[in-house]
Amino acid sequence: MSNIMYINNNTIENSYVSQQPYPAFFYFKARVNKDWTFDIDWVCENYHQITGLPATQSGSSFSSFTERILPQARHRFLQELSTALKSKSHIQLPVPLICEKQSVIHLDFKAAPVHKEDESYYFCILCPLAPKMESPTVKKQKFLGMLIHEMRHPLMGILSSIDIIRHNQKTNSMDSEDYLSVIEQSGEALLGMVDDLLEYSESLSNYREDQEGLVNLNELFATARNLVLSNIIKKRLRFEMRSHSPVPECVRTYPKRLAQIINNLLSNSVKYTDFGTICLEILSCEPGTHGLDLIFSVRDTGIGMSEDVQNRIFTPFFRGDSRETGNPGGSGLGLYIVKELVESLRGEISCRSQVGLGTEFLVQVIVQKP
Template identity: 35%
Template sequence: MKKINLLILDDREENIISLRALLEELDDLHIIAHTDPNEALKVCWHEDITIAMVDVQMPEMNGFEFVSLLKSHPKTNHIMTIMVTAISKEERYLLEGLRSGAIDYLYKPLNPEITRAKVKSFVHQIRLQEEIKQKNLALEVSGKELLLAKEEAEHARKSKELFLANMSHEIRTPINGIMSVIHVLKTSKLSTEQLEWVNILDNASQSLLVIINDILDLSRIDSGKFKIEMEDFSLSKFIDNMDRMFKIKADHKDLRFLIEKEGNLPDNVVFDALRLQQIITNFISNSLKFTEKGTITLHIKLVESDQQGYRIRFTVTDTGIGIRTDHLPKIFQPFEQGDGAITKRYGGTGLGLAIVKQLAELLDGTVGSESNVGQGSSFYFEAWLKKSKTNQPQKPNEPYINFPKLEGVHILVAEDNDLNAFMLAHMLKTWNCQVDIVKNGQQALDAVLQKNYDLVLMDTHMPVMSGFDAIKAIKELEDTDKKNIPIITISASVLAHEQAAAYEVGARYVIVKPFDPVDLYSRITSLVLENKTENLP
């Protein structure tokens, strides 16, 4: 450890020798002595002096003046000064020394024990100050490193978000085209074999959509931007939909799919229906993947109820390959599956159950699993579902081509993807809409200036001029009728800030690809009817 420099200033050499002798046994000190105050000042300027013991009575410059000079300069004002005096102990001398900047007094003749104890105490204080200073420097460096790490993490988060946004857009755009074709084919006259092919294609596109949604959901959960949306929904209809959906898929693998109910289950509840479906669908899809023969069962049990709601357990049991006991803890971790060899055989991202676990936590529920190798597995989700105050009527499920016609409705479609533009126009034309198609935002603006439209369907990501810029340009037109044309954006982006940006520039609704024809029809009819009502004389 570096020694502390201590200056002794006294005009009498014998006093210096005496004081040096008293302090030499203190190992932490390096003693420098002078009889000339001016020379001592130079030493304080050029050496790292920490403590100064200064005689009060000196011929050329007294101790008070010397200490005042030290304290008046930033290079030396940190030096701890102790006045050493043989003059009276009157208060006026003590006050003068303290006013000059001294921190203590020693009186001649010096008491060896007191002198050493005081100097040792000051050395200890200095060591503590040095330690605090070093810790502060370390904290400052650590703070800068943390700030840099935070900036790097934020940059990485934004880069990941941008990548996911682009990936979502690039994948959802072709999926939307595929699913639109599927919607059209399902309304066509097909043979049994052709209809089976279409259903297989539908299942494949839905599986691809599940994967991209899983990736985006995991990102949202990690960044804390995931939102739970509680709503009234029909539990009985939810169960019926599960039955219809998975019986078809089970039939394709020659499996049985059963639904069992236990207890007096409610008809309507308040919960996040989409996330509940995501959890149960994940369980059943896993069972379908890993079950070659036998039965998959969805068991819904009312565990308990009170005045606020119902505690319900959803359990999916299969007769599949099972999972080894030592692999069970891994299956709810991201990018993990029970066995690497099984992954190679059956595929999968390993994201589904990780998202299920995090969704369960966000929904204040619990998940768990049991399994026996070669006999099958069971997965459960249990949570409180609140009581519903309304009875929701079930919506009719009919093909979009049977919806009431929209006679006389002129719609502009701005979409740069040819397949999506073609299928969107085809869908609109089945409702008897008149449709024009353009491929970028600039063409959309030009078309609005040339013709009168009842509605614009605008893709947000297009070349030349984006959908956002096109909407802003339309909303800045001087023609009141044209600037007030209702606009729906149809975007492949599922990022909240992009959807919010669409509303900010003037979009009335945002529809995410792949979209549901029922949702599109509902939005179009509400906006067209609203616009026509506003324009009545």
């Protein structure tokens, strides 16, 4: 709902709240007095569930709310609210609110005048500020642009090597072997890109076709383990699967996306680990703000990564230094795909690693009760 309209009916609160793109944090009524002061009637106070603050700290009055607005924004908010109430005009502005541990969330404040048969007042609502989303078309164009740029390098290596061999008759067998090696490596790089692009295409298909449904978490994690088990045995690695807290037998989520996240992370760990252990760990599945927060990790004792590589590991086509990554090939799309899928489940992924000691990926996604 981009523009606030005058509405004259007895279901203004329910109607207005239902039209918001995100769940309301709280909302209230404001009545203007004859002396131009205004009184606030608190209609619904539940924003402590979002801010992480206990209800006793959240407060139940308008003043307790305004006290948590960032000081530099508080004066402007009160001034514009007062002006809008006096002029009976609409108001919409961002409000930065201080939450648990002094973190800040940005809310979208809207207020509209309401006229009923027995009373007139302002109805005010605060919602999460709608994120600025990049359109799928723009995102696809950027991706294709990066892909074309990445494919030029191995193609140029192949074509230039063929050209040298063809036009230099004096090329000895040793030199020819070097050029053939360049062609082979470039071809393998292109093949790796094709494989990763197929995986990327599959992830898009999973995103479009995946339907939310009941998922048995233990079975899902066990299936992911079985898919990499042969490579684990081949490399003589040890595999551990743990759970630190009771896990619901079933949850509601998007099974294809969650499965691909786990599969990709496990495959990545096996690829970069030559000895030691791969560990898949379910850390918790506890009630959160929007459902159940499923948190799990994939940890290995592989080659690890420097801090610089960790900062760029989720960037599309980033492959890092071959001396550090072991040059396993591929286009650098694997972890980018994982991050996209995690975010589609309203989650987050982080990485911590140390060169020579191993890597751990920590994933938090939102699932629902059956």
